[in-house]
Amino acid sequence: MEKTDENTTLQEIKDLLVKFRDERDWKKFHDAKNIAEAIVIESGELLELMLWKDKESVEELIENDASFKESVREELADVINYCISFANTCGIDIYQSVSEKIEKNRKKYPKELVKGSAAKYTHYE
Ligand SMILES: [Mg+2]
Numbered sequence: 001m002e003k004t005d006e007n008t009t010l011q012e013i014k015d016l017l018v019k020f021r022d023e024r025d026w027k028k029f030h031d032a033k034n035i036a037e038a039i040v041i042e043s044g045e046l047l048e049l050m051l052w053k054d055k056e057s058v059e060e061l062i063e064n065d066a067s068f069k070e071s072v073r074e075e076l077a078d079v080i081n082y083c084i085s086f087a088n089t090c091g092i093d094i095y096q097s098v099s100e101k102i103e104k105n106r107k108k109y110p111k112e113l114v115k116g117s118a119a120k121y122t123h124y125e
Pocket of ligand 1: 010
């Protein structure tokens with residue numbers, strides 16, 4: 001099977017990020033606090049693209065404006081890259097933590113109780 005971005009493994013992305021960081025001697029800046037701040041800042045940049053636009057306009061732009069979609073793609077990549085870097089810095093196994101959290105949320109939000117509802121779990125107990 002031809003390798004695509006979609007089947008690149010998480011470990012390969014981690015390795016690329018470490019290589020990028022180390023080639024620039026930036027490890028000294030990549031502590032947990034700095035990277036957590038970078039996650040929020042990059043999330044803000046993603047949000048900024050949609051600031052003051054209504055939901056329909058954003059959906060239309062994502063679907064029909066290649067430049068807008070590219071900007072969204074790049075900001076999303078920034079967020080994901082910093083999330084992966086944060087996990088690297090803190091020694092967190094991403095697959096394990098994500099799968100455990102999904103299981104925890106499965107119990108917290110039983111489908112029989114929450115299906116079709118956006119209510120927080122504290123409001124249906
Ligand atoms: Mg950015």
